Amino acid sequence: MKSAKKKVRNRELQQQAESNKGYSQEYLESELKKIGIQAGDHVLVHSALSKIGYINGGAQTLVNALLKVITEQGTLLMPSFPASGRNKDYLEQLDAFDIKNTPSQMGKATEIFRLMAGVKRSFHPTDPVCAYGSEADYFTNSHFGEITPYTENSPFRKLCNKNGKILMLGTTLNGAGTNLHTLEDAVDFKYPVYDDKVFEVKMIDATGAVSSMKTKVHNPVYSAKRNCDALKPIFEKEGVLKNGMIGEANSMLIIANGMFNVMLNYYKNYGVTMYTPYGEHQQLKTKA
Numbered sequence: 268m269k270s271a272k273k274k275v276r277n278r279e280l281q282q283q284a285e286s287n288k289g290y291s292q293e294y295l296e297s298e299l300k301k302i303g304i305q306a307g308d309h310v311l312v313h314s315a316l317s318k319i320g321y322i323n324g325g326a327q328t329l330v331n332a333l334l335k336v337i338t339e340q341g342t343l344l345m346p347s348f349p350a351s352g353r354n355k356d357y358l359e360q361l362d363a364f365d366i367k368n369t370p371s372q373m374g375k376a377t378e379i380f381r382l383m384a385g386v387k388r389s390f391h392p393t394d395p396v397c398a399y400g401s402e403a404d405y406f407t408n409s410h411f412g413e414i415t416p417y418t419e420n421s422p423f424r425k426l427c428n429k430n431g432k433i434l435m436l437g438t439t440l441n442g443a444g445t446n447l448h449t450l451e452d453a454v455d456f457k458y459p460v461y462d463d464k465v466f467e468v469k470m471i472d473a474t475g476a477v478s479s480m481k482t483k484v485h486n487p488v489y490s491a492k493r494n495c496d497a498l499k500p501i502f503e504k505e506g507v508l509k510n511g512m513i514g515e516a517n518s519m520l521i522i523a524n525g526m527f528n529v530m531l532n533y534y535k536n537y538g539v540t541m542y543t544p545y546g547e548h549q550q551l552k553t554k555a
Contacts, residue, residue, distance in 0.1 A: 342403055342431075380397055498539070
């Protein structure tokens with residue numbers, strides 16, 4: 268079914284290209300500003316290019332538009348996770364994580380961005396983030412050695428500290444809600460969301476030096492229980508998530524620190540998490 272839908276979408280994109288109906292960089296800049304991206308923003312972008320529609324110049328045009336809008340005072344971040352499937356399966360067969368040469372499996376835009384001159388990448392085997400801009404070093408310089416990937420030293424939590432934003436271009440919380448995991452690493456989380464196994468991973472840094480670090484991955488049993496999209500009405504109600512359209516893509520702009528504080532509040536007071544989106548109080552289900 269997915270393969271058939273992909274073929275149909277590819278034909279639609281080809282038709283847009285042939286009829287000169289592609290989206291320009293200027294159009295993308297305008298739409299990014301409309302949804303709330305501003306000069307000086309630090310923004311983590313999750314994107315599904317095909318959902319947007321045909322873009323003249325492809326993924327590079329999108330990256331250029333984002334950098335133009337946030338200006339040199341801002342920072343653009345993108346996930347550059349090396350596994351397209353379960354992290355546990357990935358690490359069990361991994362020889363080494365090479366910060367310079369291990370590609371991103373998070374879509375074409377992320378790999379084009381990773382390869383751009385001046386882009387920094389956090390040194391983590393499963394959840395590395397790439398960054399370019401005024402605070403790129405800050406976001407990427409302390410991810411190494413964190414046994415779980417979403418701690419206060421991770422780019423995800425640091426985004427909260429810098430009043431950053433999360434832009435979801437054609438993606439959903441179910442598909443790309445990485446920042447939701449920051450709650451798990453910030454509290455004594457009541458659910459066993461991390462697998463018991465500790466992996467020791469061979470790491471190769473930008474100079475070619477070899478080291479190792481220990482890390483855990485999410486428990487596949489609990490991962491199957493996630494219902495991240497069920498949290499969206501809560502974020503909308505609390506004013507930390509704005510909906511919009513970029514091209515043909517349903518998109519969201521999320522205030523990172525606002526989302527974290529909402530998650531923390533709802534977890535402490537109602538037991539709400541991505542695994543238990545309706546919490547421990549039945550009345551919350553009718554509100555959400």
